[in-house]
Amino acid sequence: MKKYLLLTLVLVLATALAGCGGEKLNKLGYYPKLNVYNWSDYIDPEVLKDFEDEYGIRVNYENFATNEEMLAKLKAGGTSYDVLFPSDYMVQALIELGMLQELDFDNLDNFKNIDPMFKNLLFDPENKYSVPYFWGTMGIVYDSARIPEDITSWRALWDDKYAGKIVMLDSPRDSIGITLKMLGYSANTRDIGELNEAMAELIKQKPIVRSYEIDAFKDMMASGDAIMSLCWSGDAMLLISEHPNLSYVIPEEGTNVWVDCMVVPTVSKHKREAELFINYMLRPDVNAKCAIAIGYSTANTEAIKLLPEETQNDEVAYPKGNVWDKGEIFIDLGEFTVEYDRVWTEIKSK
Numbered sequence: 001m002k003k004y005l006l007l008t009l010v011l012v013l014a015t016a017l018a019g020c021g022g023e024k025l026n027k028l029g030y031y032p033k034l035n036v037y038n039w040s041d042y043i044d045p046e047v048l049k050d051f052e053d054e055y056g057i058r059v060n061y062e063n064f065a066t067n068e069e070m071l072a073k074l075k076a077g078g079t080s081y082d083v084l085f086p087s088d089y090m091v092q093a094l095i096e097l098g099m100l101q102e103l104d105f106d107n108l109d110n111f112k113n114i115d116p117m118f119k120n121l122l123f124d125p126e127n128k129y130s131v132p133y134f135w136g137t138m139g140i141v142y143d144s145a146r147i148p149e150d151i152t153s154w155r156a157l158w159d160d161k162y163a164g165k166i167v168m169l170d171s172p173r174d175s176i177g178i179t180l181k182m183l184g185y186s187a188n189t190r191d192i193g194e195l196n197e198a199m200a201e202l203i204k205q206k207p208i209v210r211s212y213e214i215d216a217f218k219d220m221m222a223s224g225d226a227i228m229s230l231c232w233s234g235d236a237m238l239l240i241s242e243h244p245n246l247s248y249v250i251p252e253e254g255t256n257v258w259v260d261c262m263v264v265p266t267v268s269k270h271k272r273e274a275e276l277f278i279n280y281m282l283r284p285d286v287n288a289k290c291a292i293a294i295g296y297s298t299a300n301t302e303a304i305k306l307l308p309e310e311t312q313n314d315e316v317a318y319p320k321g322n323v324w325d326k327g328e329i330f331i332d333l334g335e336f337t338v339e340y341d342r343v344w345t346e347i348k349s350k
Contacts (some may be wrong), residue, residue: 017145032270033058034277038085039260040136044293051280057273065214066171074099080267082274088259089173091130092123092332100129101264107275110282117322118259118299130261131253131278134291136233137319138174138256143227145245154182154251157228158201163208167229169210172344173330174256175202178230181253187328190336196204199343203350212348214242221246232258234296237316241295246315250326257327259299282344 029258036048040063048059062079064070067090073079094100105111111131118132140151147162155177157166163196177187179198189195195256210226222237231239236248255325258340262281264274287303287317298304304312311317333340 088123089330134296139250139271141231141236142323144247165227167217186292
């Protein structure tokens with residue numbers, strides 16, 4: 001009788017599992033799901049489906065608009081995210097807050113594909129917590145048909161003759177950061193005097209700025225409503241591919257080089273599966289597929305070899321030489337962040 005009951009229980013359990021969304025047992029023998037939190041339009045959707053098909057792991061995929069939004073959602077709790085895609089300075093902040101798990105690199109054999117130039121950076125000196133995904137620069141995208149002279153300095157964004165046609169980013173670290181670089185200071189300054197000097201410059205500039213945007217500047221540049229904008233290199237690549245009259249330049253004073261990463265938060269209940277996903281994203285074919293679909297630069301040297309030749313030779317996407325010669329990475333400013341927020345609030349209120 002006991003054997004009969006046990007057999008019945010096994011059959012019922014098997015039937016219940018088989019009806020779990022019509023899924024098959026994955027290679028690990030059960031039905032985990034991964035909660036992935038990423039920037040919008042930052043992965044090829046087919047890659048998610050391919051991962052689900054290959055490993056039998058369902059992916060719940062959500063988007064955030066800013067690093068700060070992502071951090072607020074994490075702090076609020078309620079969702080056990082397994083993989084996040086924060087930027088450099090936010091990786092550092094999450095480490096300092098104790099919100100990231102150390103990665104097991106025995107499960108990340110594809111980490112060998114990452115360009116050494118993007119390993120062991122200031123925000124995670126030993127790459128204990130993060131794996132680089134995409135990277136890029138900050139520069140100026142401009143209409144070279146309507147601006148015949150060469151743009152070489154951030155000062156071009158302060159030129160009165162382009163009044164009403166200039167767009168700045170609605171992002172304090174970026175807009176304040178390039179102003180600090182223009183003045184010869186670090187984009188990570190903690191000097192109140194330098195920060196206030198940058199504020200004065202941005203207040204002086206404000207009357208000639210058409211607007212402060214995050215995404216809408218792309219439509220403005222495409223339509224010709226704006227002729228110059230602060231711009232991330234990936235967005236510049238996409239704009240230039242559709243509008244050959246547009247050009248992109250990294251000004252001579254230097255710029256921010258940003259690196260977006262993949263990490264596993266401490267709230268993750270599926271660390272092994274999260275590392276499986278990250279390792280999958282580091283596969284050259286998968287990574288190249290995302291780079292082609294999204295248009296941003298990959299830190300994966302083997303993936304670069306699979307990109308179209310014109311992309312490999314595109315100096316907007318892949319500047320020649322060491323990007324750190326003219327570039328500075330953002331670091332977490334800790335409590336000093338409130339000073340940047342203060343400055344930005346004052347600029348926007350003028």
